[in-house]
Amino acid sequence: GPELQDNPLYYKTFPSKDLHEKFFHDVFDLILKEAIFEGVQRDKPVVRFKLPENLEKILHLKLGKTPVKTQEDLLDLLKEVMRYSVKTGHPYFINQLFSGLDPYGICAEWVASALNSSVYTYEVAPVFTLMELEVFERMRDMVGFPRGQGDGLFCPGGSMANGYAISVARYRKRPEVKERGLCGMKEMVMFVSEDCHYSFKKLASFQGLGMKNVVGIKVDRKGKMIIEDLVDQIEISLEKGQDPFMVAATAGTTVLGAFDPIEEVAKICQKYELYLHVDAAWGGGALMSPKYRHLLKGIEKADSVTWNPHKLLCAPQQCSTFLIKDSDVCTQTHATKATYLFQQDKFYDAAYYDTGDKHVQCGRRADVLKFWFMWKAKGSEGFEAHINHIFGVAEYCVQELKSRSPAFQLLMEEPECTNITFWYIPPSLRDMNQKSDEFWEKLHKVAPKIKEAMMRRGSMMITYQPLRHYQNFFRLVIQSSEVTKEDIKYFLDEIESCGKD
Numbered sequence: 001g002p003e004l005q006d007n008p009l010y011y012k013t014f015p016s017k018d019l020h021e022k023f024f025h026d027v028f029d030l031i032l033k034e035a036i037f038e039g040v041q042r043d044k045p046v047v048r049f050k051l052p053e054n055l056e057k058i059l060h061l062k063l064g065k066t067p068v069k070t071q072e073d074l075l076d077l078l079k080e081v082m083r084y085s086v087k088t089g090h091p092y093f094i095n096q097l098f099s100g101l102d103p104y105g106i107c108a109e110w111v112a113s114a115l116n117s118s119v120y121t122y123e124v125a126p127v128f129t130l131m132e133l134e135v136f137e138r139m140r141d142m143v144g145f146p147r148g149q150g151d152g153l154f155c156p157g158g159s160m161a162n163g164y165a166i167s168v169a170r171y172r173k174r175p176e177v178k179e180r181g182l183c184g185m186k187e188m189v190m191f192v193s194e195d196c197h198y199s200f201k202k203l204a205s206f207q208g209l210g211m212k213n214v215v216g217i218k219v220d221r222k223g224k225m226i227i228e229d230l231v232d233q234i235e236i237s238l239e240k241g242q243d244p245f246m247v248a249a250t251a252g253t254t255v256l257g258a259f260d261p262i263e264e265v266a267k268i269c270q271k272y273e274l275y276l277h278v279d280a281a282w283g284g285g286a287l288m289s290p291k292y293r294h295l296l297k298g299i300e301k302a303d304s305v306t307w308n309p310h311k312l313l314c315a316p317q318q319c320s321t322f323l324i325k326d327s328d329v330c331t332q333t334h335a336t337k338a339t340y341l342f343q344q345d346k347f348y349d350a351a352y353y354d355t356g357d358k359h360v361q362c363g364r365r366a367d368v369l370k371f372w373f374m375w376k377a378k379g380s381e382g383f384e385a386h387i388n389h390i391f392g393v394a395e396y397c398v399q400e401l402k403s404r405s406p407a408f409q410l411l412m413e414e415p416e417c418t419n420i421t422f423w424y425i426p427p428s429l430r431d432m433n434q435k436s437d438e439f440w441e442k443l444h445k446v447a448p449k450i451k452e453a454m455m456r457r458g459s460m461m462i463t464y465q466p467l468r469h470y471q472n473f474f475r476l477v478i479q480s481s482e483v484t485k486e487d488i489k490y491f492l493d494e495i496e497s498c499g500k501d
């Protein structure tokens with residue numbers, strides 16, 4: 001092709017039909033081939049793994065003063081990006097709490113990128129502002145807030161949504177913090193399950209509350225918060241003269257997929273006048289299914305909820321929401337009334353429709369579009385069918401693991417969500433005493449080795465971790481409706497194959 005620098009338009013930040021139209025089509029074809037259709041076939045690798053020092057040599061990452069020569073060179077760079085990136089839409093990517101490739105979600109994501117909106121004022125993002133209002137109302141209906149009332153925020157990830165809960169709960173208890181800060185105040189304390197997401201500690205630190213004021217409540221065998229310990233810890237905190245202000249229950253813990261007993265937690269919150277947040281970032285999608293929504297029984301009693309449609313519902317990253325029963329408190333907590341953006345003398349109802357000031361972020365992508373568009377394309381009944389399918393495959397996976405004993409041993413015999421946790425026990429360890437330290441020390445090293453082997457083969461990706469007193473175990477996560485019972489057999493066969501002594 002012609003040299004880029006020879007074209008007088010090469011530096012322009014605006015598409016030119018002459019210079020860019022074919023390029024757009026070429027890139028689109030490339031995406032369809034490498035990332036959407038062919039690249040995620042079962043006979044193609046999930047990853048072409050290279051160690052960083054080798055990958056650096058393959059990729060053309062260095063930036064310089066002059067542009068590359070031609071648009072063909074630019075296409076080659078994108079090919080490289082796609083070739084060496086993990087194919088998270090591949091059915092054999094069961095590594096994280098997101099996966100799948102929703103066609104409508106992805107198309108909507110492209111539209112959002114092309115429009116390049118920032119959803120802080122109605123004047124800049126009229127369609128997305130109204131769309132957010134509709135989506136939040138429907139999500140609050142699903143949660144069960146009375147008449148779908150309240151407010152909502154799209155957030156850059158579930159961690160930030162949990163951070164909003166901390167911020168709003170603190171404001172509710174001590175509104176003076178907004179102006180004066182924490183100086184001279186009693187320690188404000190919150191309570192979470194010991195298996196909760198790490199974001200609570202991070203955001204408590206970020207907001208000046210301190211990580212030690214996030215008190216971990218013991219969990220039972222199933223990974224659920226123990227109510228008696230919650231009561232004990234609240235009493236201890238009061239005796240110490242601290243200022244308890246919030247409990248965060250989890251609906252679908254990150255590793256075990258456990259659901260805390262929200263209804264019972266709500267009763268304790270009512271008794272001690274504590275704010276109740278439910279982190280349903282992972283498990284929230286189950287609300288779409290009448291068959292599985294009982295897992296979140298009592299969630300309607302929460303003051304606020306984190307729910308990430310990019311997890312169980314497979315919306316493209318990122319799609320994280322913070323839903324709250326109180327319509328005004330997000331604005332009261334966060335608004336600073338920047339006069340250059342949120343002018344109150346606009347010709348429409350800016351106090352209602354300019355939603356940006358209730359956020360901590362300023363610029364904000366239109367994450368709403370992908371979820372709204374998916375909802376239009378599937379209806380709630382499509383989401384219900386998706387949830388029922390993935391929970392069904394997860395139930396099959398548990399049976400398959402049981403049938404492969406003693407090679408596999410479940411950690412959670414009856415997982416509540418679609419994360420299935422288990423150990424693979426290689427032949428050489430099968431006759432050892434499972435009560436001995438030596439057995440567990442050896443078993444701890446097995447999962448990382450198998451993970452390395454599968455990454456180098458590119459055959460699949462599944463994560464492992466230790467948790468509390470449990471040594472390294474696998475967590476298999478199903479959220480893509482593309483995953484089948486045959487795939488489950490493949491996963492277990494592949495783990496056995498990588499784990500041969």
Ligand code: ABU
Pocket residue numbers: 095096097098158197254
């Ligand atoms: N924020 C939770 C996601 C991390 C995971 O996939 O385990």
